[in-house]
Amino acid sequence: MSYASIMVAMDLTPEARDRVRVAGDLADFFRARLIGVAADQPDYTVPPVGPTPAGVYALADSDEVVLNDLRLAHAAFDEAAGARSRVAWRSNLDFPLPFLVRQAAGADLVVLGRGTGGGPGLFSIDTADAIMRLGRPVLVVPPGIDHLAPQRIAIGWKNTREARRAVRDALPFLKRALHVDVIAIDDGQGAMETREVIGFLHAQQVAARIVEASASGGGSVADALMEAARERAVNLIVAGAYGHGRLREWAFGGVTRSLLTSAPVCCLMSH
Structure with missing residues (x-):
């Protein structure tokens, strides 16, 4: 693929x-x-x-x-x-x-x-x-980026239709990456289910690993995702877009909005 x-x-x-x-x-x-x-x-x-x-x-x-x-x-x-x-x-x-x-x-x-x-x-x-x-x-x-070597990739994971599609759409990147982290953010509603997506990636010969993080201390899910990506020197973030609907995200804030305005690296997004 x-x-x-x-x-x-x-x-x-x-x-x-x-x-x-x-x-x-x-x-x-x-x-x-x-x-x-x-x-x-x-x-x-x-x-x-x-x-x-x-x-x-x-x-x-x-x-x-x-x-x-x-x-x-x-x-x-x-x-x-x-x-x-x-x-x-x-x-x-x-x-x-x-x-x-x-x-x-x-x-x-x-x-x-x-x-x-x-x-x-x-x-x-x-x-x-x-x-x-x-x-x-x-x-x-983002502004200021003129090169992308997609060797270290982070997947912002939540088991939604949009995230599942983003993972599928990103397979050409994921299959060629050196490191793939599935970052599951605890947003206060319990741990994210990651077993199925890890199984899917492994079946596609993508050696992905789970990284658990928490949106604590008043920070947002997007902030926690970007911080985890920075810690791992990620150069591409994969995420589903507008899982809660675009109007709601722009009115109340959301992961997609934050990534579009603030992500320090390239983002691959699917809706």
Whole structure:
């Protein structure tokens, strides 16, 4: 089991170039195709009223501004991707997230930043929305990271549908890792059941081990997970996303929200 196609969302920020480098490293690691994606919808600041020449000019100007940005994004993607031969580019005048969702049908893994886009409207993709809608595992790359060698992996485990799917989606990483820790956080509701997931991983030839931690002293489950990951020098966290629903997590806090905003390493998330 491997990833054959890795897709990365592109924009005009320095973080996007780093993100492409991470995706490119993974494409080399898995011998996969690397696909860059960008889209934006023109801002028609002068709405045409009837078939007037001014309206036509406004439409054309708005289109050209976005097309120029897409050309710049394409050039930045090519530069960051380097001389790799299995590279593709997809862009269009479209709303960014719906375009990405459609393109993701051809990807095994989608690489995003914490909140891609160079500002309001410019290739803007809400990463939380993307995780909910893509139907693909999403690798979230924090700012300042331009390389990922997934040798030490932590799985944030709770026996939910989302976590089970994340473990399955992460198998190409897990099978190649040197160390895999299944981190079970006691959140005050008793110990997590880990026997079945450990049995599943061992059957997949993944030598995983259990690490038990506690969200004590007023800390959150996410804090305990990130602290356990830091102690083990983890460079990738695998976790299910929005097991309690996105609206509840953003209203009251939750593991997914904390990982998206604060995780010091890349996170692979599935919903």
